[in-house]
Amino acid sequence: MKRLWWIFFLMIWPVLAVIVSLLTPQLQWGFPLSGQSDSPLGGEIDHLFYLILIITGVVFVGTHIALGYVIWTASNRPGDRRAWYTHGNHKLEMTWTIIPGLILLFLAFYQMRTWAEFRMEEAYPEAAKQNIVAEVNARQFEWRIRYPAPGKELQRKPQLDDMYGVNELHVPAGSPVTIHLRTIDVQHSFFLPTMRIKQDAVPGLVIPVWFEASEPGEYPLVCAELCGWGHYKMGAKVVAHPPEEFDEFMKKMHQAQFNDGFAAE
């Protein structure tokens, strides 16, 4: 009886793990907010995630069933019957080397396109290369953002008519946009959880990051690389505007930026 209890104890946890994992979307513990990605690239990442989840899930369940089975038989062996004397099986070894090997290779090569799309310049969408909206300057502990004046292109050096913002990155929705990511002090990481985008900001480098907000709305932006005691305070948002309103918004921002307080009277 004790034996049964131990097998139960050892094998109930994978069952629970599977149940909890299946319940996760209902319990809101899955992907943040809606559970759906807010960007097309994020959709691909989710797809890859679920693919790996299914493969590893099958392997997890399979190995645990095997483990449970061998424990069950091994513990039920009558006392007078000796253990099976074997040093292994060459064919079996080959099987469980080659099959997982092939699956793993498939996984590795299946991932490459999405990665290239996100990071390799040649694979960027054409619109992302054209549409450089802002320079995001991370610092302890906030995001300082510099936009070019409406109708102008972003320059490496700050310009007299540049516009500035903090902790709010305004972009047009529905098309890929690029930001130039840099940091003025320590390392930070530009993390858009609902768009599945992340890129470290490295001192001394300017790193282009492109993303696309599918719908107008507000999306969280946080820091994902330890940057000091206030790491957790770097909460900000990306505001995606309907494309037709974006230019108007930038013009308004420009006016506010150069407000001289006189007209206010």
Add this chain to the structure above:
Amino acid sequence: MTSETPAHPDHSTDETHSHQAHGHRQSFITKYIFSTDHKVIGIQFLFTTIFLLLIGGAFALAIRWQLAFPNTQMPFVNKAFFEASGGQITPEFYTMLFTMHGTVMVFLVIIPILAGAFGNFLIPLMIGAPDMAFPKLNMMSYWFMWPAVACFGLSLFYEGGPAAGWTSYPILAALYDAAPGSGFAQTLWLMGITFVGVSSMMGSVNYMTTIINMRSPGMTFFRMPLTIWAMFITAILQAFALPVLTAAGLMLIADREFGTCFFVPAGITVNDAEPTVGGGQPLLWQHLFWFYSHPAVYIMLLPAMGMISDMLSCMCRKPIFGYRPMIYSMSAIAGLGFIVWGHHMFISGMNPALGMTFMVATIMIALPSAIKVFNWIGTIWGGHIEFNTVTLNSIAFVSMFIVGGLSGIFMAAVPVDIYIHDTYFIVAHFHYILFGATLFGIFACIQFWYPKMFGRMMSEPLGKLHFVLTFIGMNGTFFPMHMLGIAGMPRRYANPYLHEYLEHLLPLNQFMTYSAILMGAAQILLLINVFGSLIWGKKAPRNPWNSNGLEWVAPSPPPHGNFEEIPLVYRGPYEYSSPERTDQDYWPQTEHEIVSSSSTTTA
């Protein structure tokens, strides 16, 4: 030959070991403090690391407290530390906590308990040597851990302690002004790392030499137990990877103290200080650090894998399934382990093309791990198992390792890693490997080799209770971390609930904290078991588990010099249930013929 405290055989004529005189006239200090005996050093390592495990665990509980009950008063320590902040934990204290938790657990607990405690104790015994090749070096390796402990300990009291994470990425770790604790505390921390490195280096040189040169007659390489193979491979890994970390550490110290600019680019302004000068590159640190620290992950795992193989085989009364594939896969892990460090840096801004190569290498490293798992399952298959503490912990090792290994694939896949990098998913992954696998392995090892170490058995009921509580607590703490990671909760956040999209995770975090408290409390049972059994434990016979290994031929505990006579080895260590032996289901490596079993059967 049945007494457990045998008379000391006279070793004065034995020329194989060169250490100084021993025996009854040794003072307490030379015998137990500055001892050159590998067993005493191993036990010193064991007790030290258990002590440090408690400290690291206390850090972990403090972290969990903050995550479950942010901005409330922490029990026990509120008065001492948080008077100025009205009792609540401060964010810089939190950064210090997780930095030191990682540091202590990785550098002062897991690596030394595997290589230092069990490596030291088992290597000479299992290969039939009277001691290590360099006993004094061995002693130094233990005593070099203490300056490291002192450095880490002192650093806690300088300006809020080191606060750049256990990975200590520059610029945060390179500039004095970058963070609280980036002051002298960070330099102390780096010195501590250097000392740990020196300690490990001495150990690994010693292990390699001992294993190559001091095997007893008949102990060929392919008759060595997998434990020894694992220790051997680990020692090689350490010897090749550690110099890189030590060099990187010294470079960072130079950056901090002497104004070199290895890692600091020009024009960085921190804390209103003057902009930096110089043309360093912070990514260089990441490359150097992970070039060591990725192999270090295997240093923290391989020895446990080896020992688990030995214990499973013995507990199932069955030869290990696929002895050579096990060795090859361990070597493959070690070899591949050197070319996968970049998977810690997929989104760090290094050349994206490298991401592809590192991804393929990383995903392929899952293969040897999978082979090992299949072989362990194969070992249990058709065995004759009895559920004692050793078996339970070993099975838990396999089960937890499966989870940790599988979750590693998510991180290895670069696109998925874009999202889950630096979230709690990675925290879940490495805790499943380091706590789930390695620590359960260590619990099994303690129970298994305790009789040999101290001549007493550990308590079974206590051990089982400890296992059950730890197992529940561990899964309750770390499994939900996968969900936190998928929900996008970044690690190292002192208060994640400032962010709207994470607010709903508070109850889950509280559940995890309760589990962690349970797990922490369960370790009191381990303490009682380890220390109480010294006094109340049943006297252990020479070979309580009916195991084949050479260490069980020596008396329990073995005297100085280990064996009464140099053991001769006739076969591999896994001849359990051999049909050629009918009188007993094991066949010690030293027994040539089937002899009457009067001398070695259990009492």
Add this chain to the structure above:
Amino acid sequence: MPFWKTCNFRCCCVPLLLVSLLAGLTGCERVDSQFRFSEETELLAPQAEQAVKQTLVANFGSPDDPRIPVFFPVERGQISLTVADFDPEKPTELLIEKPDGEVELVGKRLELLFDPEDAFDVQMEAMEEEQPNPLDGLDQLTIAGYDAETGTITLTQPLPDVELIEPGLELAAAPNSYLAEGERLYAQHCLHCHGVTGDGNGPTAQYMEPKPRDYRQGKFKFTSTGPQDRASDADLAHILREGIPGTYMPSFKMLPEEQISRLVNYVKFLAMRGETEQALNIEVGLDFASKVLEEELEDVTDPEEIQEIKADFNEELDEFILEVYPEIALFGMLDLADAWDAANDEDAIVYPTTARPEPFGPSVADPSRTSVENGRVLYLGKDAQCASCHGDAGRGDGFQTRQLQKRRDGSDYDVPGLHDDWANPLKPRDLTSDIYRGGRRPIDIFRRIHVGIKGTPMPAFGGKSLTDDQIWDIVNFVMTLPHDKGPTTSHPPAEGAVGMVGNE
């Protein structure tokens, strides 16, 4: 001999030690959150110190129970009620005008909002007649029951028979709930730098440069109000939202508007508490600091004489505390309340009287030059003397930064260079760094020059030494400063990024 035999004793001890350690630690109590008193308060003569502390605790409570006299312009988040009738025969009952909608009153604290000066008179009168203070204990009133039909409130303790309680008297149920909410948010976001008391000395503050703001002087650097005015709510909220670039004050834009206004409210509360303490210390400390007595006793050696002087001092002090002090305290606080109230007036905000000219167009102040050129002339000139601190090239390295400056009490500071009112060393802004702490809109920079930066040596130029047109010229000049030179040090050269940057 086996290992365990020798360490037998120690090994027993370890679990025992651990258990006792745990038991010992659980004895630790909670940290009581308390506002800290300033050093000056601690230096008062004991009775005076006692009185000041009592005033502060009675009027401002503690972090766990923040409260503030009703006349301070702070949102208290109360349920406002009005007395309809009060019958002294039934002192535990109070008839109120029924509030709109349903309100939950039972169990809430109730405050009677007397006119402060009337209440003061009542108390003084009672004291003169050597009667107990009738208003004592009224801050502990709790509502025991409420009959919504009749509008009758039952109280846990009887009300005194004073004329002040009459129809029309305003009541506040559950007062200070906004302050309590503000306290919670403050503890979460601000406390570890700015400190429990708002003294800018939280645990994290020691690692920061520049130091976090100490609210207790009521001085906030970047305001839109005049040079002598307090900060308006909008100014504080602006800083919370935008942060202060170049310092560790981050932007809290992620917080909803409601939380921002609670935080502003609480910060003002801390400032008012600190200012009250400071004002009382100045009033009381003049005559009754411990130092005063010590000075009097300095040359006296005769023990009897010492006793006499001490007795005199104490007698005088007792009299002061009984008769003068309450008035000083009340009217001091009323003045402060007025000052804070004024800051939110529309008139208090400074606007330019002329529009900003084009930077490279002709200057209004001196049409022979362009605006930027004229700004440059003014910058270097004698009227504004900007260059004396900010340097000829605007790098914040003027000669004043190398000279010893004087403290308020006339002594020299230890290190050369400028200092702020909190005695922290202060660097003049490097105007070429493209970092503007108080905001980078033209209006922000205009106000920096017009009203100065409070608590720092940056003076207010508006209306006195410079006309608005001249200020605009300087603004234009300052805004072009970061742009007429090569790559600044805060923006690393492009070479470091080759290979990583897309098409540019």
